[in-house]
Amino acid sequence: MSTTADQKQRVLSGMRPTGLLHLGHFHGVLKNWIKLQESYDCLFFVADWHALTTHYEEPQVIGENVLDMVIDWLAAGVDPDSTKLFVQSRVPEHAELHLLLSMITPLGWLERVPSYKDQQDRLKDKDLATYGFLGYPLLQSADILIYKAGQVPVGEDQVAHVELTREVARRFNHLFGREADFEDKIDQAIRKMGKRNANQFRGLRRRYREQGDQLAIREGQRLLQAQQNISGDDRERLMGALEGVGRVILPEPQALLTKAPKMPGLDGQKMSKSYHNTISLRESPKTVEHKIRTMPTDPARVRRTDPGEPAKCPVWQLHQVYSDSTVQAWVEEGCRTAGIGCLDCKRPVIESVLAELEPLKARAEEYARDMDAVKEILSQGTEAAREIAQTTLDEVRSVMGLSSL
Ligand code: TRP
Ligand code: SF4
DSSP, X not given: OOOHHHHHHEEEEEEOOSSOOBHHHIIIIIHHHHHHHHHSEEEEEEOHHHHHHHHTTOHHHHHHHHHHHHHHHHHHTOOTTTSEEEEGGGOTHHHHHHHHHHTTOOHHHHHXXXXXXXXXXXXXXXXXXSXXXXXXXXXXXHHHHTTTOSEEEEOGGGHHHHHHHHHHHHHHHHHHSXXXXXXXXXXXXXXXXXXXXXXXXXXXXHHHHHHOOHHHHHHHHHHHHTOSSSOHHHHHHHHHHHHTSSOOSSOOOEEEEOOSXXXXXXXXXXXXXXXXXOOBTTOOHHXXXXXXXXXXXXXXXXXXXXXOOGGGOHHHHHHHHHOOHHHHHHHHHHHHTTOSOHHHHHHHHHHHHHHHHHHHHHHHHHHHHTHHHHHHHHHHHHHHHHHHXXXXXXXXXXXTTOOOO
16 A cells, blocks of 8 residues: 555656657756656656547658667666556556546646647647546646656646646545545544644644634644554545545645756757757767767857857757866857867867767667676566556545445
8 A cells, every 4th residue: 555655755757758868857857866766766757648649640760769778778877677667558557547537537627738738739730639648647647647746856847737746636536535534534643643743633624614724734644644553544644634534545645846957959059859959869979079069159249250140059058968167168258259269168068969979879789789698677567567467446436425336
């Protein structure tokens, strides 16, 4: 039985297999995953169903990218011993939970998610007026809730999806978290805490109900966490009782906004496949060098002798990611006085990117030579993930009146 205490510790995130990973993924997502895996129980998965919602006309793209993407994760340092890695479509429980949640999700909630209209406008060449695409964020909610994940590392564009997940969870708990004998069970559970704690808990519950005091909820949660002699079920009931929502079956997740600054692409915009300004994690040294050498610079520097301004140059943005303060000072001075040329200026960036990619590529090649090992990592991750998913789904089915025969 997973409890609310586990929930806090569990981190879940997914990535769509729609193309080669690039430095933007490495700096913006993977480095963060790698840090999180040290202190949390992490699950990371390939969101192949999510990829199908927009790429259903090119299924081969998805098929080709799944294993390569996982290899890039591993090469970047995701640790398969401490972290569960899997492919979404290998855990069909996500789909069943998606279906069940669809019963209680108002259409308007989905139509109002900003990415629904935005993506339809942005991807004009695709027909996204589909049932599957409307359901995209709800499928994501199922991904998250089936593991009762507490924290979901995502970029800004995904925060609305986590917010929807919280609303769906709240509605679910409100509808299905009320057992016929809820108050009796609460009463029994409270008693198990001993007289002093029981009185304190009742007081906090009252304080929240009568004064809406958020502090009372947090204190109450701390009190519950510290109880040794109540079961996971009781703890969930009491958490629910505290907020007056019935039993919390699907706990609300938190979005964990990735703090990394936006990784600049070759043209100074955010690095992204759709801007064609990326350096992929598998790029050959020759192409890395070529791509950086041909990057645009401050347009004022037409001739080598024209001074420039780093603030107007995309190369300067890369120096901010890769160079220390000595090199940065050298750039600022050299650019403004025309003391250095743009190719001189680009040299340290080229060296840094090559040095960063070299060990990554070496590890990726090793994994690519041993696909069986990669598949084994995925199959173990899938098995572990399914075990958690099945437990949640059993609970969900039972409170929704579905037979377990
Ligand atoms: N929609 C996410 C993206 O495009 C990918 C994703 C699918 C995801 N399911 C998820 C992320 C669950 C976090 C949690 O980036
Ligand atoms: Fe950009 Fe460097 Fe050239 Fe200045 S010297 S314009 S910062 S590349």
